[in-house]
Amino acid sequence: MNDPTTPRSTTRRTTRRTPRRSVLRNLALAGVLAGTSLSALPPSAFAADGAPETYALTIRHLDRTGSATGGYRTNVTGISGPGADASATPYDESGTVTVRLPKGRYLLDSTLNGTDPAAGTDWIVQPRLDLDHDTAITVDARTTAPVDVRPQEAGARYLHSMAFVEATHEGATRSANLMMSRADLRVAHLGPAAEPGSVKEWIDTYWSGERADYALGYTFRSDRALTGIVRHPAPGALATVKVRAAAPDGANGTGFVEIQPSAGPTVGLVQPLNRLATATFLVTPERGLWDVGYAAPAAPETPPNRYFANDFAVRAGTTTTHTFDNAVFGPALDTAPGARPAGVRDGNSLALDIPLLADGEGHAPTAPRFHDATTTLHRDGVLIGTRKGAPGRAEFTTTPGRAAYRLTATATHGSGPTAGGRTTVSWTFTSEAASRPAELPLSAVRFAPALDLDGTVPAGALVRVPVTVQGAAAETGVRSLTVSMSTDGGSTWTRVPVLDGRAGFRTPGPGGTVSLRAELTDTAGNTLTQTLRNAYRTR
Numbered sequence: 001m002n003d004p005t006t007p008r009s010t011t012r013r014t015t016r017r018t019p020r021r022s023v024l025r026n027l028a029l030a031g032v033l034a035g036t037s038l039s040a041l042p043p044s045a046f047a048a049d050g051a052p053e054t055y056a057l058t059i060r061h062l063d064r065t066g067s068a069t070g071g072y073r074t075n076v077t078g079i080s081g082p083g084a085d086a087s088a089t090p091y092d093e094s095g096t097v098t099v100r101l102p103k104g105r106y107l108l109d110s111t112l113n114g115t116d117p118a119a120g121t122d123w124i125v126q127p128r129l130d131l132d133h134d135t136a137i138t139v140d141a142r143t144t145a146p147v148d149v150r151p152q153e154a155g156a157r158y159l160h161s162m163a164f165v166e167a168t169h170e171g172a173t174r175s176a177n178l179m180m181s182r183a184d185l186r187v188a189h190l191g192p193a194a195e196p197g198s199v200k201e202w203i204d205t206y207w208s209g210e211r212a213d214y215a216l217g218y219t220f221r222s223d224r225a226l227t228g229i230v231r232h233p234a235p236g237a238l239a240t241v242k243v244r245a246a247a248p249d250g251a252n253g254t255g256f257v258e259i260q261p262s263a264g265p266t267v268g269l270v271q272p273l274n275r276l277a278t279a280t281f282l283v284t285p286e287r288g289l290w291d292v293g294y295a296a297p298a299a300p301e302t303p304p305n306r307y308f309a310n311d312f313a314v315r316a317g318t319t320t321t322h323t324f325d326n327a328v329f330g331p332a333l334d335t336a337p338g339a340r341p342a343g344v345r346d347g348n349s350l351a352l353d354i355p356l357l358a359d360g361e362g363h364a365p366t367a368p369r370f371h372d373a374t375t376t377l378h379r380d381g382v383l384i385g386t387r388k389g390a391p392g393r394a395e396f397t398t399t400p401g402r403a404a405y406r407l408t409a410t411a412t413h414g415s416g417p418t419a420g421g422r423t424t425v426s427w428t429f430t431s432e433a434a435s436r437p438a439e440l441p442l443s444a445v446r447f448a449p450a451l452d453l454d455g456t457v458p459a460g461a462l463v464r465v466p467v468t469v470q471g472a473a474a475e476t477g478v479r480s481l482t483v484s485m486s487t488d489g490g491s492t493w494t495r496v497p498v499l500d501g502r503a504g505f506r507t508p509g510p511g512g513t514v515s516l517r518a519e520l521t522d523t524a525g526n527t528l529t530q531t532l533r534n535a536y537r538t539r
Contacts, residue, residue, distance in 0.1 A: 056134040056135070057090075057129075057137075058136040059074055059090065059097055059098075059108075059136075060096045062138060068096065070093035071114045072095070072111060073091070074090060074110040075088075076088045076090070077174045077176070079174045080104055082104050083101050083131065086101050086104070088101060101131055106131055107165075108190070109124070109165070110124045112139065114141070123185060124143070125226075126190035127224070144186035145227050145229075147161070147226075148228075149218065150205065151207055152234060153207075155209070156208065158205070158206075158207055162178065163180075163204075164177040168199075169195070169198060179267055187228060188226075188227045189227050199222055199223055199224060200219070202219040203218055205217070212282050213281050216287075217283075218231060218286055238282040238285075239317070240281070241283055241321075242321040243273065243281070244278045244453060246276070246324065246451075247276050248325075248327045252275060252297075253274070255272070255274075255275065255295050256272055257271055257292065258294075259291070261289070289312060291308065291311065293308045294322075305325070306367070309363060322363075325359050326361070326455055327451060328448070329423065330446065331356050332444060333354065333442070333443075333471045343407070346438075348398055348433060355391075356391035357391050357411055373409075373411040374386060374388050375409045376407075378405065406428045407440075407442075408425070420534045422490075422533040423533075425530045426528070429442075441476075441522070443472050443473040443522060445467060445518035445528065446468040454539075456539040459510040464504045465502060469520065473523075476522050478520060479522060480519075481521075483495070483498050485517070486515040486516075487508040487512055487515075512537070512538045513536070514538070517532070
């Protein structure tokens, strides 16, 4: 995570953003070169004598009193033309500096702190700097206006913020950003307007309130950088996001929750969250989609188990809730468009990669807690191989001809009151080698009982548990589906009715367990047998 303890400005030379999925999405922005960096230039960029065609760029820096200042950091980054790969961070303590750069379109951003950093920071951005002759510009802090984005809660405490700008020209995009630990930023546009819609900018600020934290972000697209922004959203204009940390194993401890806009780069907000507790955030729908994540408590020298819920929409006046690390733990398939298949046949290789212990809402764990995991593959009834290791992950080598396969993945898990958990999933299908990789016709069934954060339901209650089919059967159709439940750890099973996508049954007495089994056949004849022993408990 980038530390926002001091103002910082960086530029990144890139043509597009790449997705970021990590705690606070470490920005990983390229460091600005201390001086001018020139890559190989096309012949048109050279003068008749073979020297690069360069021009002098003189930059004068003035503070808020109009005096020359050496308290600045200025970045000049090439966007297009012969100077597309050039960048410079020129400096002279007098406040006036000159650098020679190739002809081209540049993005300039300058951060001024003046002689008294406590007075605040000014960020001035020129998204269109066309260098085709010797040029002089003045970066003047007196042109800036405040960034005043805050909640209406009087006692809310400022945490940190980030400003980000992108400039696009001739299909290339360059960017700059500034992170702040003080609520004293002023910003301004410099220079002529760029092409309509070619400048994109967003401001994200984070605040801590009495009952909720705030993530306030706004995005703008125009032909200019921002000159000041004032937003004091009313409570009714914000969306509520709740993140709940479960503890079905009865353990205590403190994890961490994070929230941030999906579109970035950005710096988000990370807060501690105790198990069995709920974090509440108020966010701006105008910023677009949002991401949340939860890192469960971990023992020393043990990697934390992280879950993520990404790219979800919010609406003003409504509440979105995500519960992490609760039962029922079982297989989950990524249903997003373009998602990586859970199983693939590539020539003689057959690979499985499925979250076998996704939590009750289907969030895939980064470091699942398990005791033992085994995956086996049979071809026409003959064992091909056995793999041990991570749950739901294995690769086998088979023979090219068409054959009937049975692929089985098992994991044991649980501790304390949840000891004895066991997930077993067995798929049958036919497969043969092809000229290109092919997705295996795998399905999964999700059970979603209404559990408290300790993973329990009332004893002796008549319940209707939502049942959802994922994968191949959801796409091609279900020929048959039966659901059974057990109250003795899977020794005996009772088939239960499934009506309107819900399985109905009565829970056992206090301190009991519920096991669940689904047996499915899709319209192509592929089958699934999924057994979740000691899936959840009663109280």
